[in-house]
Every structure is written in structure tokens, then in C-alpha cells.
Amino acid sequence: MRILVQKFGGTSLSTTQARDHVIGHIQDALIQHYKLVVVVSAMGRKGDPYATDSLLDLVRKNGEGLPARELDMLMGCGELISAVLLCSLLNKTGIRSTVLTGGQAGLITNENHGNAQIIAMKPNRILELLEQDQVVIVTGFQGKTSQDELTTLGRGGSDTSATALGAALKAEIVDIFTDVDGILTADPRIVEDAKPLQRVSFTEICNMAHNGAKVIHPRAVEVAMQANIPIRVRSTFTKDEGTLVTASDNVSSEINHVKDRFVTGIAHFTNITQIQVAAVDGEFDLQLRVFKTMAQHQISVDFINVNPSGVVYTVFDHEAERAVHLLKAQGYEPKFTSGCAKVSVIGGGMNGVPGIMAHIVEALTVEDIRILQSADSNTTIWVLVQGVDMIKSVRALHRKFNLYK
Secondary structure, three states, X not given: OOEEEEEEOHHHOOOHHHHHHHHHHHHHHHHOOOEEEEEEOOOOOOOOOOOHHHHHHHHHOOOOOOOHHHHHHHHOHHHHHHHHHHHHHHHHXXXXXXXXXOOOOOEEEOOOOOOOOEEEEOOHHHHHHHHOOOEEEEEOOEEEOOOOOEEEOOXXXXXXXXXXXXXXXXXXXXXXXXXXXXXXXXXXXXXXXOOEOOEEEHHHHHHHHHOOOOOOOHHHHHHHXXXXXXXXXXXOOOOOOOEEEEOHHHHHHOHHHOOOOOOOEXXXXXXXXXXXXXXXXXXXXXXXXXXXXXXXXXXXXXXEEEEOOEEEEEEXXXXXXXXXXXXXXXXXXXXXXXXXXXXXXXXXXXXXXXXXXXXXXXXXXXXXXXXXXXXXOOOEEEEEEEHHHHHHHHHHHHHHOOOOO
């Protein structure tokens, strides 16, 4: 069977007009003789009646004591409403369809309610329905334990449901439908001339997602990458093919479709605090004491620089006060700078190419932007700047690497 997995996010299902586009994409896939699995998120976003956040607000108004197991039951309701509504619309148009919960579809998870990990995939029931020429609608974001308890998958759960099903079914491709025209070179709310990318590698989109690009969750990309299942990130509201995400070898072998590039895109994170802790003479265990303290108190650290004279790292702004208090309790006098932003220059073609960092420094220096910290990997260079300089930084780097062309 030629199997296609389509995933539709909350904005794709939130209005009658949007749902008409969804039906159109499903019809297009059937015309191309695909066997079709459709994964759905809860409708809309916070404030909309059936969005997950709206359901959570309803319960919170009546107390905060809901256990994790029962909270998962609530959080799975939005996807079920979306799935049943879509089933009704498809049947109305003469397309036979069946709704399965994540658990019924074969997503078996551990018992970590609220952030469950998939431990097995058993899609036998899906395959039976596909053999009967039915469209199988699956509630995203959820699975079940070996004891048949409903669980939810945490952030990016519907994307992860789609790529996990794609891997288990050996799908030809997984289409992730959103409200944007694929993956862009930068956030279009900041860079007006950001351009859609025709193709990117799994590694590049993972780095973009980890560094602030919200179009697809990195956890979902990693699942697809392990199974080597291509992903297309597409707009629900057009027929455009969007951005193809595939193995780096495939990107390079089809380089005639795109210009050879060192840098693929610019991503950013805001609301982070830089913390600097200096070592006193003769102190050799500073790094151990600092990071062990952070770990013991469940404070996530990032952007870490370690040297004999001390450590520099970042935490989220909302954790900064607690982190500084803990360090002072250890006898340190940390310096901290709140309201920073991490700006990332990402590209699979950067590895081994001299001059990329020089271009970054030049672009920011021309704009009088001070770099507070930097780090790099084979495919990404990160710089930390003051939050007030974030927009200027993203725009300057986008221009410097000619990503608008």
C-alpha cells in the first residue's frame, strides 16, 4: 500500500473555511490513490471553546487538585472532538472514515502522564481499516499504557503521533499542515522578507526547532529521521508543496532545485538570563558544585561555557531568581544579565567553511550589537545578545547571509 499520513493542527480545524481546506487535501490524497491516515489536534488555540488550554482553564477555575491520570483524560478531549467532527464531514462528502484514539491506533507509551514516551507501535487495526479503503482518523497527542490507561505525549505530541505512525506504517511521506507556507528562513513576524525553504535536512530543521522555530516539534523530526520517513511542512490554506524535510544526502543530491547555501535560516529564543560564576584561587570543583546544584533543583541550563576561571551559562528568566539565590547559598557571588536572547545561525553547509563567525561578528558589530556569549556546533552558531537587540540581530544576520534572495 502507498500510505500517506496527514497531520492537521488546531488552526487547520478551527473554522468552517479551514475545515473545507482540510477536506480538499484529503480528497487530493485519495485521488492520488494513497491509503490515508489523518492525525488531528484539538481545534483552535487558547480562548477557543475546544482548545486544550481552554479545557484546562475550565478545570483550574474549580480547583488545582486534579491528579495526573485524570488530567490526561481531560487533555485528550480536544483531539477526540476534532476527530469526530472531521469524521462527520468526511462521511457527509461520501468518504468512508473511522476514528481511532491514539491507543486504539497502537501508540503504546510508558506511564509518565502528561509527557509520555512512545515505547511500542502496534498499528494492526489501522492496516485492517486501510485495506477496507477507509480513511483512518487518529487523535493526536495521546496513546495508552500497557494497562490501557490514556496518556498524553506532552509538547509537540500531535506532530510526534504523526511521524511515529508514519514510521510504523512505512508511509511514503508525512504531511504536517500548519497555518504557514512551510519552513521559512526566519520568523516572518520579525523579518518581512523571510523566504520559504524548498528543502531542508532533518538535522537543519531539528536545530531550527530546538532553537525557537515553532513550525514543527524537534521530537517529531527525530522520530522521522530515525525511520528515514520524509516530512513535508505545508500550509492548510494553499495547494503548495511546502518544505520537504529529508535526509541530508537527499538534499545534496537534489541541490539543482535550490541554491547551494552555507546558512539555511536564523532562529531565536527570548527571555533567558545569563549567569556568570567566577572561581576563587585554588578552587577546582566549581563546575561540579554549580551544575549539581542546578540539577538537584530541576533548573534547566543551556549555552554552557566552562573554563578554569569560572562558568557561564543561561537559564530561563522565570528560573533566574531561584538559580541566583541557590548559588549565593553556596557562597558564590554570581553576576547575571536578564532579558537576553539567543540567536542561532543554522546551516548544514557551514561545517568546515571558514569565515562564518567573522560574518556574524561583522553583521552585529555594524549594528552596534554586543555579543555576550557564543558557541558553535557543526551546523549551528549561537550568539547571546541583549533582548532589546534581538530583532536587530535576526534582521542583520538574515541580510548578511543573503537569505532574502
